Amino acid sequence: MLITDYIINDIKPVSETEPVSAVQSIFSQTTYSHVPVSKDGTYQGSLAENDAHCYEGKTTISEYRHSYSQFFVRFDTNWLDVLEAFAQNSTNIMPVLDEHNSYLGYYELADVMNFFNSTPFIAEYGSVLIIEKGILDYSFSEISQIIESNDGTILGAFISKIENDVAEISIKVGKANFNDLLAAFRRYSYNIVSSHQEDTFVRDLRERSQYLEKYLNI
Numbered sequence: 001m002l003i004t005d006y007i008i009n010d011i012k013p014v015s016e017t018e019p020v021s022a023v024q025s026i027f028s029q030t031t032y033s034h035v036p037v038s039k040d041g042t043y044q045g046s047l048a049e050n051d052a053h054c055y056e057g058k059t060t061i062s063e064y065r066h067s068y069s070q071f072f073v074r075f076d077t078n079w080l081d082v083l084e085a086f087a088q089n090s091t092n093i094m095p096v097l098d099e100h101n102s103y104l105g106y107y108e109l110a111d112v113m114n115f116f117n118s119t120p121f122i123a124e125y126g127s128v129l130i131i132e133k134g135i136l137d138y139s140f141s142e143i144s145q146i147i148e149s150n151d152g153t154i155l156g157a158f159i160s161k162i163e164n165d166v167a168e169i170s171i172k173v174g175k176a177n178f179n180d181l182l183a184a185f186r187r188y189s190y191n192i193v194s195s196h197q198e199d200t201f202v203r204d205l206r207e208r209s210q211y212l213e214k215y216l217n218i
Contacts, residue, residue: 003079003115007096007105013038014047014061021057023047032093034069036103037061043095043103045070072097075104083112121156126174130160130194131185135167138190143169146184152176168193 013036027049034046045068071089092109155172
């Protein structure tokens with residue numbers, strides 16, 4: 001299934017020549033955070049529910065043009081960029097436009113999340129490995145080489161955090177000898193952030209620490 005299969009057309013943009021009450025009526029019947037607004041058939045922006053309920057219902061929508069939210073995606077926008085657009089704009093509805101800014105429909109956040117849940121990163125069996133290394137020291141080609149040389153398969157990977165010049169990378173890995181894989185990453189100076197039952201390195205450190213503690217207490 002393609003992300004474009006999730007485009008919905010049951011709500012058309014409200015003309016900005018309409019009164020604000022037309023938008024307020026839509027909000028009273030839906031749980032959407034925004035309603036798209038058009039002018040002469042061209043998308044102009046979206047009006048937020050919180051704003052619309054503060055405006056005079058008889059006033060023309062165009063009077064509040066300054067408060068339009070200017071977010072949208074194109075028909076050919078990939079699903080990850082669509083998801084990013086939702087996150088950046090704190091909305092649960094995303095207008096979809098063609099190259100001429102004509103309105104084609106919209107995505108619902110819940111549908112895009114369902115699409116994300118159907119990707120191999122979520123749906124396929126595997127283990128999530130979180131590693132970190134300096135932002136100038138790691139490379140995805142090196143990470144791929146380490147995983148594949150240990151008979152692993154990569155189901156997905158992304159940078160989950162950057163802080164103090166250190167990048168945290170989350171990886172979904174399938175079909176791997178996890179203990180050998182963790183040891184390989186450590187040889188390449190990656191720090192293992194996630195915990196794993198298969199990690200004999202950490203287990204050995206813990207046992208040695210407990211032994212040393214007992215020795216010091218004698």
